Amino acid sequence: QITLKESGPTLVRPTQTLTLTCTLSGISLSTSGVGVGWIRQPPGKALEWLALIYWDETTRYRPSLRNRLTIGQDTSKNQVVLNMTNMDPVDSGTYSCAHYNGDVFHVWGLGTTVTVS
Amino acid sequence: SYVLTQPPSVSVAPGQTATITCGGNNIGDKRVHWYQQRPGQAPVLVLSGDNDRPSRIPVRFSGSNPGNTATLKIVRVELGDEADYYCQVWESSGDHVVFGGGTKLTVL
Numbered sequence: 740q741i742t743l744k745e746s747g748p749t750l751v752r753p754t755q756t757l758t759l760t761c762t763l764s765g766i767s768l769s770t771s772g773v774g775v776g777w778i779r780q781p782p783g784k785a786l787e788w789l790a791l792i793y794w795d796e797t798t799r800y801r802p803s804l805r806n807r808l809t810i811g812q813d814t815s816k817n818q819v820v821l822n823m824t825n826m827d828p829v830d831s832g833t834y835s836c837a838h839y840n841g842d843v844f845h846v847w848g849l850g851t852t853v854t855v856s
Numbered sequence: 857s858y859v860l861t862q863p864p865s866v867s868v869a870p871g872q873t874a875t876i877t878c879g880g881n882n883i884g885d886k887r888v889h890w891y892q893q894r895p896g897q898a899p900v901l902v903l904s905g906d907n908d909r910p911s912r913i914p915v916r917f918s919g920s921n922p923g924n925t926a927t928l929k930i931v932r933v934e935l936g937d938e939a940d941y942y943c944q945v946w947e948s949s950g951d952h953v954v955f956g957g958g959t960k961l962t963v964l
Contacts, residue, residue, distance in 0.1 A: 776953065778955075785942065785955060785956070785957045785958040786891075786893075786899065786942050786944075786955045786958065787955065788944075788952070788953035788954070788955055791953065799951050799952055799953075800952070801952060802857065802950065802952060835898060835899075837899075841904075841905075842887060842889075842945075842946035842953075843887075843889050843901065843904045843905070843944075844889070844891070844899070844901065844944070845901055845904075845910075846901075847898040847899050847900070848898065849898050850898055
């Protein structure tokens with residue numbers, strides 16, 4: 740059974756950098772075809788994809804946020820880390836990671852709530 | 857950039873059929889995936905590749921994707937189907953993921 744769990748700060752000050760960690764279980768980041776994506780959801784609003792990283796460390800970013808995002812992986816810990824710079828109150832919301840394979844998000848974490856204030 | 861358009865809301869009575877659309881330019885050329893998000897919960901994949909259901913998803917859920925509009929159909933709607941539904945594609949020209957704006961399904 741594949742599970743993902745997000746962790747990170749619940750409160751971030753404006754202009755600070757947000758660092759979130761996604762820990763995977765039941766699947767290895769080293770497995771061919773495996774990817775992990777980050778998606779956020781402002782309160783009461785729609786899902787918004789942020790970034791992807793594949794097993795071979797190929798990355799993809801939301802075009803409008805490309806200059807603020809960095810995604811990386813630590814295969815020894817089976818973790819994916821997302822950094823988002825220059826945080827603003829409009830960046831508040833629930834941040835989730837999800838297992839990505841074949842252009843589909845198959846399994847999602849429960850998400851972690853981030854408030855920028 | 858590629859845009860997926862969904863109706864903000866759909867209402868249906870229990871036992872009836874709910875149809876949720878997802879419009880996009882030549883969306884029929886792409887694989888469309890659908891997610892269900894119940895209030896306060898994480899999204900769950902209900903259909904992938906236009907009409908493939910994960911084993912845990914009831915057969916009441918089906919999809920189609922001709923032309924410029926993909927469709928999620930839920931027959932014999934139940935109270936437990938009340939949720940937000942999102943469509944998603946991979947935009948190959950820009951190499952990125954696109955979600956629709958979501959549709960709130962209300963079961964009256």
